[in-house]
Amino acid sequence: MKKKIIITIFLLLITILGKAQSRYNIIYEKQLGQNFAGENINAMFHLFDYADSLFIPKKIIKTENNFAKVINPLFRFSKLFLTNYLITDFAMTMNHERFGHGYRMLEAGGSIDEVVYNMPPPFNNEFSYISLNYPSNFTKQQEIMINLSGSETNLIATDIMRKNILLDESFNYNYGLAYLYGSNDMPGYTAFVTNPAADPIQYRQNINQLYGAELLTREKMRTYSFIALFTDPMNFYALKSVFYDYIIKGRHSSRVGMIKLTKRLKYLPRFRFEYTPYGPELVYQNYFKLDSKLMQFSFSHSDAALPNSWRFSANIWNLKSSDRLSFNLSGQIWNQPNIEFYQNDKLIASEGFGGQFISTVNYDISKDKNLYGFTLQVGYKSTGYTIGEQLNKGLIIRGGLTFKLGN
Secondary structure (H helix, E strand, O other), X not given: OHHHHHHHHHHHHHHOOOOOOOOEEEEEOOOOOHHHHHHHHHHHHXXXXXXXXXXXXXXXXXXXXXXXXXXXXXXXHHHHHHHHHHHHHHHHHHHHHHHHHHHHHHHOOOXXXXXXXXOOOOOOOOOOEEEEEOOOOOOHHHHHHHHHHHHHHHHHHHHHHHHHHHHHOEEEHHXXXXXXXXXXXXXXXXXXXXXXXXXXXXXXXXXXHHHOOOOOOHHHHHHHHHHHHHOOHHHHHHHHXXXXXXXXXXXXXXXXXXXXXXXXXXXXXXXXXXXXXXXXXXXXXXXXXXXXEEEEEEEEEEOOOOOOOEEEEEEEEEEEOOOOEEEEEXXXXXXXXXXXXXXXXXXEEEEEEEEEEEEEEEEEEEEOOOEEEEEEEEEEEOOOOOOOOOOOOEEEEEXXXXXXXXX
């Protein structure tokens, strides 16, 4: 009886019509982790985008002539280079260092000594970096977690960005460089950087040391990287929004198309790979949009040369029960090889089946020109690895303000 009631309520939420509603969250959580960083970074970019739409002109010469066709694009390129490029690099680099490497070190019981930011080329050719103090008890897989976590946290940030873009089916150019940096942090870093101290090279070496054999080669990692770079449709939309729609045409936003399956249902695929503490997982993502609801279903598995793992995940956003109340649901189940890590100087081992479930409640106070409200995420995960969350089992609680300016 209870199961029938739950299914009925879920079907009602799915079928309720309403406006597709992107939203931005300023949240807090106790551990100040990667989802905390991702949500707040997206909120920051939204505030910047809104201010840009109000105060920064797209043209400095209003008359349509040949001179304006040269000067206005040069003005927009200069604005992009001197503001968007620098703001994006600072935000995503600090996210990579502090909330990627830094967060995973704090989780392991270590500490952060310093974070050094260096401006991007052509202003500086030095990499930014973080100095970490390692705890006395530290496993090889925790070291691997440090290697992967910089790119991991930028994936979290751009997953949130992609969700909002697909809900709106619109790409504002101010998100373009941030998306290209964050979503391609892992494949771009892996494909092009050859510095022996680089995260992907350290990751590959540590994975091979963990299993005592050369199971993961640089050629294989680069192959996965190039496939991920060229099969993400949002990369092309990001490039188009920045370099064609904004610089050449002077548009603030551009349409994002999805494959139309029926009158109400649209679809967009994506392939990517994710580093885990037991080796890379190949991820096949499928986004569906049913009226105002956005859904994502994905399946991932390990490389054939590495210990077997698999994962099913599902996300549903914008389930409405009323004009002011909406829900997001997220769940995963997985089967993972052995993971060992220290927590409070106690060695914890995890292997086999596990899962995670998170429910988000959004309550909107105002939905006129600007949207304001409150958001609360509550969930639970078992011991094991999932992107952006703690390794150990436990409750997941975070919440704060939800908003959208110029709604």
